[in-house]
Amino acid sequence: MPHPVPALIVVDVQRAFDEWEAAGKRRNNPDAVARIADLLRAFRTHGAPIFHIRHEGTKPNSSFLPSRSGYAVKDEAREQPGETVIVKRVNSAFIGTDLEQRLRAGNIGTLVICGATTNHCVETTTRMAGNLGFAAWLVRDATWTFDRIGPDGDEHSAEEIHAMTLSNLNGEFAHIVTSADVVASFAAK
Template identity: 65%
Template sequence: MPFALVRSRTALVVVDAQRGMAEREAAGERRNQPGAEGRIARLLGAFRAAGAAVIHVRHDSVEPGSRLRVGLSGHAPLAEARESAGEPVLHKSANSAFIGTDLEARLRGAGLTTLAICGAITNHCVETTARMAGNLGFDTLLVRDACWTFDRTGPDGDHHAAEDIHAMTLANLHGEFARIVRADEVVAALG
């Protein structure tokens, strides 16, 4: 269903779109949404052209062996998600972009009430950020085709495909925490 966004009250929040995600894939981890990075680039282009807010979030992992540790190549942004001059980059070490950052104060101070969230990983930091945004009263849009996840093995040893994890995450968030939308819809809504 078509919708409109008020540019002056809407922000694109790009979560953990870092090279460590590509390194995981290169190391043989299977993921869904191979075109997600291109859609993130398209969203960034649309928000920049519209003069709407863009906020980048990077994960500064404190976990030994994480590809997202500061100083490692995996900590750097993906080429498609690199920030432009003047776009803030917030650094977090928790799953939510709201924990340990000034994201909420920054959004409220700028009068931003609608968030379009994209990035990695759907069922980790993207989901946690979307849940908190919804709980904090933001009109939250989760851009379903501009985020991705990886296959996982559950505690019972069962294998879960990235597509299934992604779909279940969207189903869990839909309606209560966020509206689930596509990148094309968000671009069109910016006008």
Template identity: 55%
Template sequence: MRGPIARCALLLIDVQQGFKIMEQEGRSRNNASAEAHIARLLAAFRGVGARVIHVRHASLEPASLFRQGQPGFEAQDFARERAGEPVLLKTVNSAFIGTGLEERLRTGGIDSLVVAGATTNHCVETTLRMAANLGFNAQLVSDASWTFDLVGVHGESYPAELVHALSLANVHGEFGEVVTTAQVLAALAVAQDA
């Protein structure tokens, strides 16, 4: 977290039931404790009165787990919004496309984002890259995001932990800063005392 609490928001990307369903269907992922870290971040941001913005993927694909009206579209229970916390719906990878997110941030005086959620190499990384391109300070919380094993263009298999690590390497220093939950919580405590 950078700067005053009033200028920072926690941006939760696609913390939806569809990813739990994918796991139940046998998809292998990394960062099994990501949801617990997200819950800690949520509690901390809410505790100091900092802003929380929820983003959900609303797929346009008829058979998608993430299509509105499907059980996979719903937020995971621990990450449900509270009164006053906006929920933005996106249909593409970036939370900035078609959601009004940029205008909401600028109107609200927010210039710093703490980003967590799923999946690291898709919507989280895409959103972080675009945030940086739009001039926002962005931090990706490495232990509060996760991804799944990936099949390459020639059928090769890439484990989720490698995919996650490469995604972090892609953004760190170029499009934002990679941090841990503990670092964000410590920064929040310092900002609250300032």
């Protein structure tokens, strides 16, 4: 019997991204962290399971090395006592971790996924969740990404990348929702 409520998966809401912005990288969804805080509040209020995913860099210049300031979690998304923290070293929260085993042991079938970045760790985790048979809800206003240069030198805005990632995942890998949709789903129970 699946868990009666979904689990919240909070991916890589770490200070490295603030450092990237301070260094001049441009992102979309400036209110994403506030929406993540809304989701955390709703899940905590309803006693629903929360899994915090933290990225640990492995390359010498990574912003996510545990010895660097970027590894720390942003205050708005900090875990509370009793909430699970899982450290990953690749894009997917399922690779090299016990996330899947924990979810299955808890009979959790639905995952609400938020965090950073939309087209990297959030997308990879969402794709794997769908492939593993979980019902994934990707929260569009609680994730963000950055502008990027493509292989041919083309500039792609964070908004375009975010929208394309959501389009790629929609239907096949995930149900795309807003944070308000998720909060309202608790009120409907």
